[in-house]
Amino acid sequence: MLSSFFDVGTQVLVLFVLIGVGALLTKLGLITEGGARTMTDVVLYAVTPCVIINAFQREYRPEMLKGLLLTLLIAFLTLLFSVLLAEILYRKKDISRAVVLKFSLVFSNCGFMALPLQQAILGEDGVFYGAAYVAVFNIFMWTYGLIAMSGKREPKAMLKAVVNPGVIGTVIGVILFVCSVKLPTVIASPVSMLAALNTPVPMLVIGYHLMHANIRRVLTDKSAYFAMAMRLVILPLAVMGVLLLLKADATITVAVVIAVSAPVAAFTTMMAGKFGRDTELSAGIVSASALFSLVTMPLVVGLTQFLVKM
Numbered sequence: 001m002l003s004s005f006f007d008v009g010t011q012v013l014v015l016f017v018l019i020g021v022g023a024l025l026t027k028l029g030l031i032t033e034g035g036a037r038t039m040t041d042v043v044l045y046a047v048t049p050c051v052i053i054n055a056f057q058r059e060y061r062p063e064m065l066k067g068l069l070l071t072l073l074i075a076f077l078t079l080l081f082s083v084l085l086a087e088i089l090y091r092k093k094d095i096s097r098a099v100v101l102k103f104s105l106v107f108s109n110c111g112f113m114a115l116p117l118q119q120a121i122l123g124e125d126g127v128f129y130g131a132a133y134v135a136v137f138n139i140f141m142w143t144y145g146l147i148a149m150s151g152k153r154e155p156k157a158m159l160k161a162v163v164n165p166g167v168i169g170t171v172i173g174v175i176l177f178v179c180s181v182k183l184p185t186v187i188a189s190p191v192s193m194l195a196a197l198n199t200p201v202p203m204l205v206i207g208y209h210l211m212h213a214n215i216r217r218v219l220t221d222k223s224a225y226f227a228m229a230m231r232l233v234i235l236p237l238a239v240m241g242v243l244l245l246l247k248a249d250a251t252i253t254v255a256v257v258i259a260v261s262a263p264v265a266a267f268t269t270m271m272a273g274k275f276g277r278d279t280e281l282s283a284g285i286v287s288a289s290a291l292f293s294l295v296t297m298p299l300v301v302g303l304t305q306f307l308v309k310m
Helices: 003-027 033-057 061-087 095-104 110-122 124-150 155-161 165-178 183-196 201-210 215-219 222-245 250-261 267-274 281-308
Strands: none
Touching: 003 033, 003 061, 003 110, 003 201, 033 110, 033 124, 033 165, 033 183, 033 201, 033 267, 061 095, 061 165, 061 201, 061 250, 095 201, 095 222, 095 250, 095 281, 110 201, 110 250, 124 165, 124 222, 124 250, 124 267, 183 201, 201 281, 215 281, 222 250, 222 281, 250 267, 250 281
């Protein structure tokens, strides 16, 4: 178990070194608010689809398709349970705070933080299954997440639930995978190069947000602590326990646990700012959960790796 803990801890530490670089560049004035927003858009609209498509560039095997469908189902049930739990726990809170706490409990940083870690620990198979989780995550974020943050249903915006870079990338990737289509080098190489940006660029953005967060406020907020505990420890352990009881595939189990145990989604702050919610709380909880995950992710993922090998 110790080896699993140290392996995961090393990978998480590498990510935090990159976050530190982002914080330093922000301190030096080299990453601005506009720059961070642009980098976020580049990752969301270009890098993430390329990561997903690149992960599906593999020889078709029926068992992999079966695993993909299983991961989609697991992701859907996990996020649905998280939504129901958030609605029960934060029903009577101040709406501006409540929506941020709901978002924090439901949405992990399964794209920015989890995909790099899945690739480092599990290789391309990890990204393959991680991509499925990201696709379902995007659907929930642009449906439940949008309604929760805005307080209303917006039909045009809801279209993003099925027409967004993560889902489009997954659809393209699955079609190429099932049809055993290999992209020509002139396309495959740029896709691979863009996919390689998925680790450093998001970490720099998180470093920027870390420098602008009021972590002190979060550290004195019991509700924020509880939301982070649910996000980083309780939900991941619950998912791990269920998957172990069901004897799910080891790679799928570890990939899903990594996605669920990731810190609060950075998108929480962007959505809070857009709809006038508690942005200070959102920035603080995103940054604080990222710091706490330096300890929690190695423990949870390391334990999962140890148990799936038993």
